[in-house]
Amino acid sequence: MSYNDAPWGAISGNNRGEVRLHKALAAAGVASRRASEDLIAEGRVRVNGSVVREMGSRVNPETDRVSVDGRAVQLDVSKRYYMLNKPRGVVSTMSDEAGRRDLREFTDQFEERLFNVGRLDYETSGLLVLTNDGDVAHVLSHPSFGVAKTYIAKVRGQVTPQTIAKLRAGITLDDGPIAADRARLLNSGESAEHSLVEVTLHSGRNRIVRRMMAEVGHPVVDLVRRQFGPLTLGTLRSGAVRELTKVERGELLTLVRASASPDASASPHTS
Structure with missing residues (x-):
């Protein structure tokens, strides 16, 4: 993956594959062409990190990085981003040799060839990203980038504040x-049989939440991933798929570009 900034002179001419900036913004759903022109004139649009105010400026949607008000914009309209609330009992692959339910059940409805970003184990439900954008998938799933994930775990026994600490x-x-980056008890003292614990961490290690809770004496009964980076599951029902909103796409791409930037920390989180 490369997010190297292209020289401004290389994107301002009438080269093959380039389009006018205001038209590219409109095609990406940022605003109408007229409103996009206003955004450019107001200095709110950056191309490869530089503010652009010229109305005739051109960009290559496949290579140039564009942002509006600091939020990244995906100009390549062939790139698609979806959120799935994966049910329990589904493997996070596009095929399964054992014949279990797999993700094709949810992706076959789309024309694009989608793939999952990272995995949730067979018995874990919750937020899974589906996309055809390999660059985004790489940053979100690779442990070195340290993207945070939040889980709600129903565990056996009464968890104490000391255990959370x-x-x-x-x-x-x-x-x-x-x-854990963060951990908190959601139902303190309400049940001696089970407790609900919210855990946030950036590790990509296999079955990490289940193993952590088992180590402190509270095996997981049920586990749901509620948040992945800037994305939140919200009220999306189990088994449902929806396309990310314009705001969600912007937040996701902003995170990805910041994580992959040469200016990012030289020592990212490690698992």
Whole structure:
């Protein structure tokens, strides 16, 4: 993946594949052509990091990075982004040798060839991103970029504040130490049989939440991923798929571009 800035002179001419900036913004659903011209005139549009005010400026939708008010814009309209609320009992692959339910059940309705970003294990439900954008998939799924994910775990037993503190401070598993970025108890003292715990972490290690909770003596009964980076599951029903909104796409692309930028931290989170 490359997010190298193109020299401004290379995108301002009438080269093959380029379109006028205001038309590209309109095609991307940012605003009408007239309103896009106003955005450009007001200095609210950047191309490859530089403010552009010239009405005749041209961009290549496949290579140039454009943002409006600091939020990234996807000019390549062939790129698609969807959110799936994956049910339990579905494998996070496009085929399964064991004949179990797989993601084709949800992607076959689309013309584009979509693939999943990362995985949720067979018994875990919740937010899964489907896309045909390999660059976005790489940043969101690779552990080195440290994209945060939030889970709600129903666990056995009554979890205490001391246990929550332990999750935050860090524990040691067979494959090394791990600490939750955030953890909190959602139903303190309401049940002796089960507790609800919210855990946020950036690790991509396999079955990490289940293993963490088992290590502190509270095996997981049910697990749902509610948030992935800037995306939140909201009220999307189990098994439903919807396209990301314009705002969600912008937030997602902004995160991806910031994470992949050469100016990003030289020492990203590691698992």
